[in-house]
Amino acid sequence: MSQPQREVKVAIAGATGTVGQRFICLLSSHPYFRISSLHASPRSAGKAYKDVVKWKQAVRLPKGVQDLVVRSCDADQFGDAEIVFSGLDSDVAGEVEEALRKAEYAVFSNAGNFRRDPLVPLCVPLVNPSHFAIVPHQKQQLGLKKGFIITNANCSTTGIVVPLHALEKAFGPLETVMVTTMQAISGAGYPGVPSLDILDNVVPYIGKEEEKIEWELAKILGGLSDDMTEFDYHSKHPMKVSAHCNRVPVVDGHLECMSIRFARRPPPSPQQVKDALKAFYCEAQKMGCPSAPQQAIVVHEAPDRPQPRLDRHDENGANVHVGRVRECPVLDLKLVVLSSNVNIGAATSSIINAEYAIAKGIV
Numbered sequence: 001m002s003q004p005q006r007e008v009k010v011a012i013a014g015a016t017g018t019v020g021q022r023f024i025c026l027l028s029s030h031p032y033f034r035i036s037s038l039h040a041s042p043r044s045a046g047k048a049y050k051d052v053v054k055w056k057q058a059v060r061l062p063k064g065v066q067d068l069v070v071r072s073c074d075a076d077q078f079g080d081a082e083i084v085f086s087g088l089d090s091d092v093a094g095e096v097e098e099a100l101r102k103a104e105y106a107v108f109s110n111a112g113n114f115r116r117d118p119l120v121p122l123c124v125p126l127v128n129p130s131h132f133a134i135v136p137h138q139k140q141q142l143g144l145k146k147g148f149i150i151t152n153a154n155c156s157t158t159g160i161v162v163p164l165h166a167l168e169k170a171f172g173p174l175e176t177v178m179v180t181t182m183q184a185i186s187g188a189g190y191p192g193v194p195s196l197d198i199l200d201n202v203v204p205y206i207g208k209e210e211e212k213i214e215w216e217l218a219k220i221l222g223g224l225s226d227d228m229t230e231f232d233y234h235s236k237h238p239m240k241v242s243a244h245c246n247r248v249p250v251v252d253g254h255l256e257c258m259s260i261r262f263a264r265r266p267p268p269s270p271q272q273v274k275d276a277l278k279a280f281y282c283e284a285q286k287m288g289c290p291s292a293p294q295q296a297i298v299v300h301e302a303p304d305r306p307q308p309r310l311d312r313h314d315e316n317g318a319n320v321h322v323g324r325v326r327e328c329p330v331l332d333l334k335l336v337v338l339s340s341n342v343n344i345g346a347a348t349s350s351i352i353n354a355e356y357a358i359a360k361g362i363v
């Protein structure tokens with residue numbers, strides 16, 4: 001590919017939030033996406049972006065957006081944008097995204113509202129952009145010409161599904177996945193978890209998170225029916241998944257410890273697994289999506305890596321880091337995964353999804 005011959009106007013809904021701010025950072029230097037409007041709640045609408053945002057990024061607020069007047073999320077406020085990136089709170093994302101789709105916008109969402117919808121792809125761009133093939137059916141069912149919704153996954157799901165997919169590609173289906181997460185506080189948005197709850201502490205509960213991981217993996221790792229109208233949810237090889245989710249006092253970067261069992265006997269060795277993870281090269285890379293990482297999975301040999309503070313900024317947070325690959329005395333294999341929850345776990349995934357959709361002529 002695959003650079004389009006034109007600039008593509010994009011709007012950001014939820015532009016003032018944690019994910020919205022990442023969208024602004026990433027899109028401000030994008031080769032062909034151009035931010036045309038910013039949208040947030042009625043509390044922010046009508047005011048200059050710089051006056052309403054609580055900017056928490058470690059780079060300056062880009063000049064091009066400072067004075068943009070924030071608009072509401074009513075569909076008639078999105079003008080001539082072709083794509084809407086949504087970092088909306090899930091309390092409002094359902095209604096807003098539905099209205100935007102109906103108004104013929106291509107919506108790439110981080111919110112959980114449509115992930116289980118049988119017409120909507122749940123796409124981690126390093127894993128299953130092949131699911132975009134259901135989009136014509138989504139449009140046809142709803143009587144739309146251009147409007148559709150594509151979501152990305154929960155951020156903890158995203159980190160682990162990349163190596164799990166690489167392992168399924170190399171060694172066949174997985175039978176069991178057990179994962180314990182240590183999730184950064186930025187995952188809870190802003191202001192998020194009160195400092196008196198999280199400092200000097202670990203909170204062993206994140207509402208609905210375990211159920212999301214346990215459900216989302218099967219949709220992402222599964223395929224599509226031959227006629228491209230239904231997801232198969234990995235039903236030929238049912239996979240048992242169990243998750244424990246914890247909030248830890250780290251700003252960005254979710255660390256996840258995982259044990260897995262393969263269907264195949266004997267299972268691959270740790271060395272074979274490391275080789276397969278290093279060799280993993282995905283469709284978004286092949287298509288030349290500008291925001292895709294060079295190395296999708298970085299494998300560490302040092303016994304104390306990956307770590308959030310040291311590894312979350314690699315390739316602008318667009319890749320996934322794996323370490324401590326070793327045999328598991330209960331299942332087959334265990335390893336540690338680190339991913340940037342605000343980048344590949346959120347904004348970067350939506351942006352690569354949109355780049356891929358453009359490369360495939362879906363937008």
Ligand SMILES: NC(=O)C1=CN([C@@H]2O[C@H](COP(=O)(O)OP(=O)(O)OC[C@H]3O[C@@H](n4cnc5c(N)ncnc54)[C@H](OP(=O)(O)O)[C@@H]3O)[C@@H](O)[C@H]2O)C=CC1
Binds near residue numbers: 042342345
């Ligand atoms: N943080 C993360 O790591 C990840 C987050 N997500 C998902 O992404 C979405 C955004 O998360 P995050 O950025 O953390 O959340 P934040 O709470 O930081 O931001 C929420 C955004 O939604 C806007 N909003 C709130 N209420 C309304 C309303 N009534 N009408 C219109 N806009 C409204 C806010 O605008 P205003 O400032 O005006 O109130 C703000 O821009 C959520 O659905 C979340 O589940 C997914 C993966 C990872």
Ligand SMILES: N[C@@H](CC(=O)OP(=O)(O)O)C(=O)O
Binds near residue numbers: 112183187212
């Ligand atoms: N719940 C995640 C972030 C998130 O917003 O996930 P979801 O998009 O599934 O609601 C976390 O706290 O780290």
